[in-house]
Amino acid sequence: MLGQLSSARLAPYYLAGVIFAYYGLVPAVVQAVWGIDAYYWKLATVATTAAVSIVAGFHIPVFDRLVGGVRPIVLPARVAAFGVWGAFVVLVFVILATADNIPFLNALSGASTAQDLIVQRQDFLAARQGWEAALPYLNVMFMGSIIPYALAVMFVNMHRLRWIALPLVMAYSLLALEKILLVKVLTPLFILAMQRRVWNAAILVLMSVLTLGLFYLTTYLSRGETSSEEMAFAEAMSHASPAAQAASGFSVATYFSTDYRPSGAIDLLIWRSIAVPIFTAADALKVIDTELDNQLQFGATSTFLAPLAKIVTGRDKINFDAMVYTYQWGSHLGRANSAYFNEASVNFGWPGVVGFSLIIGLCLRLFSRSPDPAFAALWPLFCWNVFQAGLIGTLLSNGFLLVFAFMLFVRLEETAAEPSPRVRRQS
Incomplete structure (x- = not known):
């Protein structure tokens, strides 16, 4: 049953x-x-279309x-x-060797405030300058699809180093x-385990508990040692409006806005999972109308397509996600990602929404028809990426086009001398 549901x-x-x-x-x-x-x-x-x-x-x-026909x-x-793996090890070594701070270690020590952690997380990769600016792109490409696929291949083929590679990548x-x-x-x-291609039930339960524990730990640590007011939304708390900081009580309108103040780590996680993506997607559509005058960008929101877009429109690259974040929080520190159809809409309008969606359907068909179980198990990652970010970045920045x-x-x-490539079932 689980195998069929995870197909x-x-x-x-x-x-x-x-x-x-x-x-x-x-939203309706x-x-x-x-x-x-x-x-x-x-x-x-837009979402229904x-x-x-x-x-x-x-x-x-x-x-x-x-x-199978080529x-x-x-x-x-x-x-x-x-x-x-050699390229990934070199990348990790360079990232760590050139990093000024390790956010996780600083948060674990309790010496950093929420605002400190925001800056440290930005500096760790996103804010790199010069030649180091390539590091975040390479990191996203490897961690977005290449390393998950490589790990899946190792477990499907029961490679002897799989239980060494997995905890190191998790760390x-x-x-x-x-x-x-x-x-x-x-x-x-987890998809391969549901299909009974790797692991047994006990290991699956253990890994599930461990994952939830680590997920909660990182959510808790990302707040730093702050006051209850600052705990609300660590990445933007310092930019909240006075009216928002004074708000009290619960209302649906407040919950679906940046004015909401979560009461703790669990509330923060639930709010960011339920409300934030919805009002961010709506805010992105508003930014298209109010700040871009509903003018099509023809790929100018993408680092890869911006040079071609400039030839067509004469306009420079725009950081659309940063524009939405600034609209929401009044800050230039972060980016507010939204579903792929907003990227399609801002660049190509309604034809883009339909066209990008057709491409996603074609990609999912490739997953479903592939004879490689490790590749087919990547479909949730692909779906998650386009659900909360752009299709162009999913294919290019996240490495799915290479995969x-x-x-x-x-x-x-x-x-x-190497393990058999055929799929093995582990009891």
Whole structure:
């Protein structure tokens, strides 16, 4: 039962259903009952269009003949593994050697305030300058898809180093207090465990408890030693408006806004999981209208496409996520990501929403038709990325385009001394 429920064949229906319910139905109900923001209606309409288009794209067989039908490039498995893990080890060494502070260690010592941790998390990777500016992009590419895929391959093939690689990658994922990195590392393994390809029930339960514990720990530590008021939202608390700081009591309108003040780590986690993505997506649509005059950007929001967009429009690259964050919090410290359909909308309008959604459906079809269980187990990561961020960044910055190309055009050749590549079931 769990194996069927975790199958990539159901991925488009999961994603479309969640997008419709989360970004479509909830905003429509909230707006109809409480009348918070008229842009909630637009968000519901865009999300519904996106959900329908994802399912439609999944049923288009345009890339089917590429799966197993292309003569692949043959690489020795040992060479490929050495290349991936060797490059990752070098990257981690350079990141740690050039870092001024390690946020996790500082938070664990209790010597840093919430504001200190915000700055330290920015400095750890995002705020790098000069040649070091390439490090956050490489880190996102490896941790976004390449390392989760490499770990999944190790566990599927029962590689003898798998229980060494996993805890080391988990430890590294905690250093910047970025909980999502831990989730990305473990999600493909949980999918494979649900399909009974790796682990047994006891190990699955143990890893689940450990993951929840680490998730809570990083949420708690990211607040630092602060007052109860500062605990509300550590990444933007110092920029809250006076009216927001004075607010008390509970209301739906306040809950779906930056004025809400969580009472602790659990409340903060729930609020950021339920309300923040919804009102951020609505705010992104508002920014398109009010600050960009509803002018299409034609890829100017993407680092990779901005040079081409400048040729078309003559406009420079814009940091759309930073614009939304500034609109919400009045700060330039962070970025407010929202679902892929907002990226599509700001760049290409309604045709972009439909086109990006069709592409996502096609990608999910590749997951469902792949004979590689490690690759197929990446579908939740892909869905999560487009659910709360852009499609362009998912394919390029997060490395999924490389993983797709690897699956379609490369075949690993095992030597006699290496584990069998066939899928093994662990009892």
